[in-house]
Amino acid sequence: MADQLGSARRLTTVDRLTGGSKKGVYRLRLDDHASVILYVWAADENFWPASPTVPDDPFTDASGADLFVISHAALTAAGVRVPRLLMLDRGGRYLPSDIALVEDVGDVTLEALMARDPVAAAAPLSALGDSLRRMHTTLGSHYGKLAAISGGEAAQTRCAEDVVADRALGHLDAVATRDARLADAHDRVVAHVRHLRGAVTARQVYGLVHGELGPDHVFVTPANEPALIDIEGLTYFDVEWEHAWLRLRFGDAYPALRPVDLDPHRLEFYRYAQVLSLIEGPLRIAETDFPNRQWMLDLAERNIAKALAPL
Numbered sequence: 152m153a154d155q156l157g158s159a160r161r162l163t164t165v166d167r168l169t170g171g172s173k174k175g176v177y178r179l180r181l182d183d184h185a186s187v188i189l190y191v192w193a194a195d196e197n198f199w200p201a202s203p204t205v206p207d208d209p210f211t212d213a214s215g216a217d218l219f220v221i222s223h224a225a226l227t228a229a230g231v232r233v234p235r236l237l238m239l240d241r242g243g244r245y246l247p248s249d250i251a252l253v254e255d256v257g258d259v260t261l262e263a264l265m266a267r268d269p270v271a272a273a274a275p276l277s278a279l280g281d282s283l284r285r286m287h288t289t290l291g292s293h294y295g296k297l298a299a300i301s302g303g304e305a306a307q308t309r310c311a312e313d314v315v316a317d318r319a320l321g322h323l324d325a326v327a328t329r330d331a332r333l334a335d336a337h338d339r340v341v342a343h344v345r346h347l348r349g350a351v352t353a354r355q356v357y358g359l360v361h362g363e364l365g366p367d368h369v370f371v372t373p374a375n376e377p378a379l380i381d382i383e384g385l386t387y388f389d390v391e392w393e394h395a396w397l398r399l400r401f402g403d404a405y406p407a408l409r410p411v412d413l414d415p416h417r418l419e420f421y422r423y424a425q426v427l428s429l430i431e432g433p434l435r436i437a438e439t440d441f442p443n444r445q446w447m448l449d450l451a452e453r454n455i456a457k458a459l460a461p462l
Contacts, residue, residue, distance in 0.1 A: 152179065155238045155252055156187070165189075167252050173214040173383075178255060187237060187254045192216050193248035199219050201243050207306040208314055209295045209364060209386040216249035221297045222385035229359060230377045231282045234370075256378045262366035265455035267405060272371075273407070279369060279377040280408035283397075287358040287390040294357045294388045311357070311389050312420065316348045319424035321429035327346075329434050330457060339462045354414075358391040360386060363401035395422040423461075429454040 152162045155421070166179040168188075175191035192215055216239065226233050235254040261279065265272040294303030294314075309317070320341060327334040362384035369379045391413050393459075398405050399422070433454075434445035441447065 152181070156181070156185075160185070160455070177413055179252075183394070188234065188253045188255050190216075190251045190253065191248055192219075192250070193247065196248075205361075207295070207303075207308050209299070209388055210318070210320060211383065216251060217298055218296065218383040219285075221301070222382040225231065225288070225289075225297055225359065225385060226379065226382060229285050230284060231456070232277075232372070232376045233382060234378055234380065235440065247454070253338070256370045256372045259371045261369040261377060264371055267368055270433075271402075271405075275369075275371045275375055275377045276357055276407045277406060277409075278375075280410075281413050282299050282379070283408060284411055285366075286360065287393065289359040291357050291387040292355060292384070293358075296384075296386050300387065310353060310355075312348060312351045312353075312417065313460045315392070315421060316344060319427045322424075322427040325431045326427070326434060330430075330455060331457065336459055336462055340458065343462060347416075347423055348413060348414040351414070351420055352416075354389065354417075357387040358390040358411075360388050360390060362386060362388075363396060364393065364406075365396070367400075389417060389421070391417040392421045392425075394418060395425055398422070399425065423458075426454045426457045430458060 153159065153353040159180040162179055163182050164178075166178045166180070168176045168178055173192075173196070175189075175193065175196035177191070179189055191448060220236075220239060223233055223236055234256050236251060237253040237254065238250075240251070241249045242292055245333045261275055264275070291300065291307050293300050293307055294311050295307075299305040316422050323333065323337065323344075327337050333340070361382065362377060363381070364379065368379060368381050370380060372378055390411060394410055394413055395418055397408060397410075398418075403406065430451045433451040437444045437447040437451070
């Protein structure tokens with residue numbers, strides 16, 4: 152803190168913030184009532200068990216300082232508000248892990264504001280829609296994480312919809328060993344996934360998507376701006392992937408985002424694939440020492456019901 156913000160200011164409090172499961176997030180308070188946020192990308196801050204890395208799957212291993220830096224730059228260039236990057240250390244100068252200091256944009260999430268005061272949330276919700284349209288009309292001819300694309304390492308061995316289909320069936324295989332209901336329904340779920348995939352036509356233009364953007368990943372700044380966090384998963388992909396998630400997370404408020412034109416068949420296919428993901432991921436993390444295990448189990452249970460409903 153002395154190096155970055157001056158030796159005349161004293162650090163008074165370090166608070167670990169809730170919600171982070173892939174990196175540590177801490178609020179550092181100073182004696183002049185200012186504060187900054189510290190990100191720590193360390194092995195013991197990542198509660199997700201290791202999973203196989205698939206070269207052309209842009210949604211695996213979305214964590215790390217390298218991904219954060221390139222995603223931060225891309226969103227800033229697209230005119231999307233993110234917390235300002237104040238310092239990055241990948242050389243172990245301060246801690247034996249990669250760290251970053253970023254602007255503290257406050258502790259009011261769009262989710263909390265929507266619940267407490269929908270009228271006050273209308274302006275940042277609309278502004279978020281503007282940001283999303285800027286992202287989703289920032290186009291590329293390859294899908295993948297930005298770092299992989301810029302390094303020529305974004306393998307395009309399958310079309311995007313086949314990546315999603317294979318991910319969905321992989322999630323199904325994993326959860327069938329953990330839940331008897333999904334084991335019994337395995338073949339019917341496979342048939343449903345293949346039916347949804349069959350209705351999707353080919354496309355080779357991709358937009359910039361956050362990947363897991365909910366109202367809890369948007370903070371409302373004191374200037375009433377929506378600021379995106381947890382941006383390491385930023386990737387070029389079908390914008391329907393983002394909107395399937397946005398519809399799930401924003402619920403009745405989703406139309407206020409004024410989405411770009413979407414393919415309804417691709418949207419429904421991706422929605423169902425995400426339901427399977429929201430079973431497998433929570434059940435997997437619930438087997439670790441993640442602090443809020445029951446929340447993960449409840450999330451998985453809700454999505455098991457959704458997965459079985461159309462069969």
